[in-house]
Each structure stands twice: as C-alpha cells, then as structure tokens.
Amino acid sequence: MKIAILGGTGNIGKGFALRWSYKHEVTIGSRDDEKAKASAAEYNEILKKYGSNDIIEGTDNKTAATNADVVFLAIRYENIPSVIDLITPILDKQIIVSVVVPIARDRCYIHPDSSTLKIDVSDEDYNANYFCYTTPKAGSAAQEIAMLLPQGTELVSAFHNVPAHTLAELDAELDYDIGVCGNSTHSKKIIFDLTRDIPYLRPLDVGPLETSGMVEALTPLVINIASRNKLKDLGIKFV
Numbered sequence: 001m002k003i004a005i006l007g008g009t010g011n012i013g014k015g016f017a018l019r020w021s022y023k024h025e026v027t028i029g030s031r032d033d034e035k036a037k038a039s040a041a042e043y044n045e046i047l048k049k050y051g052s053n054d055i056i057e058g059t060d061n062k063t064a065a066t067n068a069d070v071v072f073l074a075i076r077y078e079n080i081p082s083v084i085d086l087i088t089p090i091l092d093k094q095i096i097v098s099v100v101v102p103i104a105r106d107r108c109y110i111h112p113d114s115s116t117l118k119i120d121v122s123d124e125d126y127n128a129n130y131f132c133y134t135t136p137k138a139g140s141a142a143q144e145i146a147m148l149l150p151q152g153t154e155l156v157s158a159f160h161n162v163p164a165h166t167l168a169e170l171d172a173e174l175d176y177d178i179g180v181c182g183n184s185t186h187s188k189k190i191i192f193d194l195t196r197d198i199p200y201l202r203p204l205d206v207g208p209l210e211t212s213g214m215v216e217a218l219t220p221l222v223i224n225i226a227s228r229n230k231l232k233d234l235g236i237k238f239v
C-alpha cells in the first residue's frame with residue numbers, strides 16, 4: 001500500500017513513517033520538498049540500524065498525496081484548511097486519515113464573563129497548567145475536515161491518543177488501543193489492517209465519523225494525567 005504522511009516531518013509523522021515502512025511504500029510530505037527529503041534521510045538512517053535501507057521517500061505534500069492510496073493528515077488543527085485546499089485538486093480514490101486533535105492550554109472553558117466559574121487564581125492549590133479539547137464548530141476536527149473535502153471522499157479518524165515519542169521508538173511495545181471512526185466500512189477495514197501492521201496496537205471500532213470528538217477529546221486528558229502524575233508514554237487501553 002502507498003502511504004503518504006502529510007506533515008511527515010513532525011513528531012507523529014516520524015513514528016508513522018518508521019513503523020509502516022516495513023510493510024508499505026511510505027512517502028512523507030512537507031510544505032518544503034527539501035525538508036521532506038532531509039527528514040526521510042534521517043528516518044532511513046534510523047531504519048538502517050534495524051537492517052533496512054532507504055525505503056522512506058520525501059517530497060512536497062501535494063506530490064505525496066497524489067501518488068498515495070492512504071493519506072495521513074499529520075498536521076495541526078489550524079493548518080487543516082490550507083492543506084485540504086492544496087490536495088483537493090488531486091484527490092481521486094485516496095482514503096484520508098485524520099489524526100488531528102484540536103487542543104489548547106489553560107482555562108479553556110472559563111468564560112471571561114462568568115461569575116460562577118471564576119476561579120481565584122491566587123489559590124495556591126490551583127495550578128492552571130493543563131490542556132483541554134477545543135471543540136470545533138462541526139463537533140470535531142474530523143467532521144470539520146469532512147466538510148472541507150470534496151463529497152464522496154473517504155475519511156477515517158484514528159490514532160489520536162498514541163504518543164508520538166513511543167511510536168517513533170522502534171523498540172517500544174505499543175500496548176495501546178486505537179479508536180477508529182468513520183462512515184465507510186471499506187476504508188475503516190484498511191485502517192484496521194494498517195493498525196495491526198504495527199505490533200501490539202489494537203484497532204477498535206468507535207462508530208461513525210460523528211463519534212470522533214469523543215476520541216479526540218481523550219488526548220488532552222491523557223496529556224494532563226501524564227504530566228501531573230509524571231507518567232511517561234501514557235496512552236489508552238480498554239480492559
């Protein structure tokens with residue numbers, strides 16, 4: 001399978017590229033062709049230590065998406081519109097996968113005019129250092145992406161809660177569950193198979209695309225618990 005990872009020069013893109021390069025043709029995309037090539041060379045150096053040679057390619061986002069079966073949007077929420085604009089003219093039968101989590105830091109839900117929700121920031125027990133899910137108007141990042149993509153494009157939402165650092169650490173056992181949301185059984189099955197290609201990851205069907213917000217919102221929860229309790233590489237596992 002040909003996999004394009006747009007924003008593949010970033011934290012989560014690196015892990016996806018390294019993990020799938022064993023079984024698939026992986027191309028990482030970037031706004032800058034040279035940057036993509038440099039990152040691909042860096043990833044291939046890592047793979048060499050594991051006995052494989054020059055298998056990840058790098059190019060600009062549009063070219064990467066053009067030649068792919070599956071296109072991962074490994075970009076931040078605020079960069080969605082420009083990247084979708086860029087790839088829309090070349091979309092054909094590609095399956096698009098969103099891993100995007102809209103996230104912000106500190107006191108996101110306290111309305112400035114609210115009298116009941118005001119917290120006395122002088123209270124020394126109150127530590128405002130936390131992340132929260134910033135719900136997009138459409139309900140989730142995935143639903144917003146669906147509205148921007150041409151009608152009929154197959155879109156899956158997954159991999160929101162897997163930590164980038166552990167994903168890129170090829171010796172690490174990824175004992176996590178991956179919630180998969182989408183409206184097409186066909187494209188969900190392909191993402192299930194790609195998930196199983198990464199040892200230990202377990203794909204779980206969450207529901208249609210409308211359920212994506214619930215899975216996306218778990219990510220700031222995981223980050224907050226990890227940072228406040230000094231727990232490394234936390235993810236989600238249903239037992």
Ligand SMILES: NC(=O)c1ccc[n+]([C@@H]2O[C@H](COP(=O)([O-])OP(=O)(O)OC[C@H]3O[C@@H](n4cnc5c(N)ncnc54)[C@H](OP(=O)(O)O)[C@@H]3O)[C@@H](O)[C@H]2O)c1
Nearest residue numbers: 007009010011012030031074075076079100101160163164
């Ligand atoms: N980090 C994690 O542990 C993790 C886990 C699960 C899901 N996610 C989600 O994955 C997505 C990427 O996260 P990340 O941590 O990998 O982010 P990141 O490293 O900050 O960024 C990813 C890539 O986005 C590209 N980019 C930057 N500005 C851009 C712009 N204006 N337009 C288009 N592309 C731009 C950059 O690539 P170029 O400069 O090469 O274009 C960058 O390498 C986010 O939505 C995040 O919520 C992250």
